[in-house]
Amino acid sequence: MRPFLSLKDLQFEWQGRTGFALSVPELSVAEGEKLFLLGESGSGKSTLLSLICGIITADAGHVQIDGTDLGALRPAARDAFRADHIGVIFQMFNLLPYASPLENILLPLSFAKLRRQRVENPKEEALRLTSALGLAPELVEQADTRELSIGQQQRVAAARALLGRPRLIVADEPTSALDATAQAAFLDVLMTQTQAAGATLIMVSHDERLAQAFDRCLDLSEIAEVTRTSPRAMGGPL
Numbered sequence: 273m274r275p276f277l278s279l280k281d282l283q284f285e286w287q288g289r290t291g292f293a294l295s296v297p298e299l300s301v302a303e304g305e306k307l308f309l310l311g312e313s314g315s316g317k318s319t320l321l322s323l324i325c326g327i328i329t330a331d332a333g334h335v336q337i338d339g340t341d342l343g344a345l346r347p348a349a350r351d352a353f354r355a356d357h358i359g360v361i362f363q364m365f366n367l368l369p370y371a372s373p374l375e376n377i378l379l380p381l382s383f384a385k386l387r388r389q390r391v392e393n394p395k396e397e398a399l400r401l402t403s404a405l406g407l408a409p410e411l412v413e414q415a416d417t418r419e420l421s422i423g424q425q426q427r428v429a430a431a432r433a434l435l436g437r438p439r440l441i442v443a444d445e446p447t448s449a450l451d452a453t454a455q456a457a458f459l460d461v462l463m464t465q466t467q468a469a470g471a472t473l474i475m476v477s478h479d480e481r482l483a484q485a486f487d488r489c490l491d492l493s494e495i496a497e498v499t500r501t502s503p504r505a506m507g508g509p510l
């Protein structure tokens with residue numbers, strides 16, 4: 273069976289002075305699979321997720337999602353593909369400070385025709401998701417996004433990624449700012465929503481305790497080779 277996501281002979285090096293290069297000979301992820309990628313800080317987890325999402329493109333090799341080779345798309349087409357098919361929970365959330373939490377959650381639908389078509393009532397669905405994540409409706413509709421706690425921002429970012437049931441959910445350390453109770457609730461919503469949408473989930477973290485809920489756990493070092501040619505990439509002084 274054709275994998276939903278496949279990486280083949282992937283090579284990427286950050287330009288500039290960090291001297292960090294990553295290569296992934298092969299990775300296949302089945303449709304609907306929930307994959308946990310474990311790696312210590314600086315091991316290249318965010319870099320790999322950015323390659324999978326097409327936010328950055330490989331120097332060589334292929335990233336294929338459901339048969340589409342991201343490297344073969346022009347930048348605008350790659351952005352449109354990501355908007356339609358991939359829900360991304362970024363490590364730094366990337367919320368717009370001057371939009372309300374609700375506006376932040378609804379924003380991706382304006383760029384993603386396919387995701388928009390899957391939601392009958394976007395506001396209602398956004399409030400349902402945030403309520404499941406433990407955020408009160410008043411906060412979601414009225415709060416000043418700049419004044420949300422890190423944990424609240426993390427949950428707004430999760431709702432934004434899940435709305436419209438994208439086929440791939442990519443999450444970068446999404447529970448790092450949450451306490452144990454909120455972490456459990458967050459993973460529960462993530463799993464339930466992913467399952468309901470039949471989506472594929474890839475989550476990276478340094479915390480292997482989170483791996484239990486996933487179908488498969490891989491250590492990044494099992495699939496990727498890293499080269500560091502500068503002291504900056506080895507945790508040296510910046």
Ligand SMILES: Nc1ncnc2c1ncn2[C@@H]1O[C@H](COP(=O)(O)OP(=O)(O)OP(=O)(O)O)[C@@H](O)[C@H]1O
Binds near residue numbers: 289314315319504
């Ligand atoms: N925009 C960039 N430009 C240059 N080098 C970068 C850039 N982003 C990351 N790097 C380098 O790539 C390496 C891996 O970083 P990455 O963020 O992928 O690791 P990570 O495993 O996600 O780390 P963490 O868990 O701390 O977020 C680091 O050495 C970093 O300096």
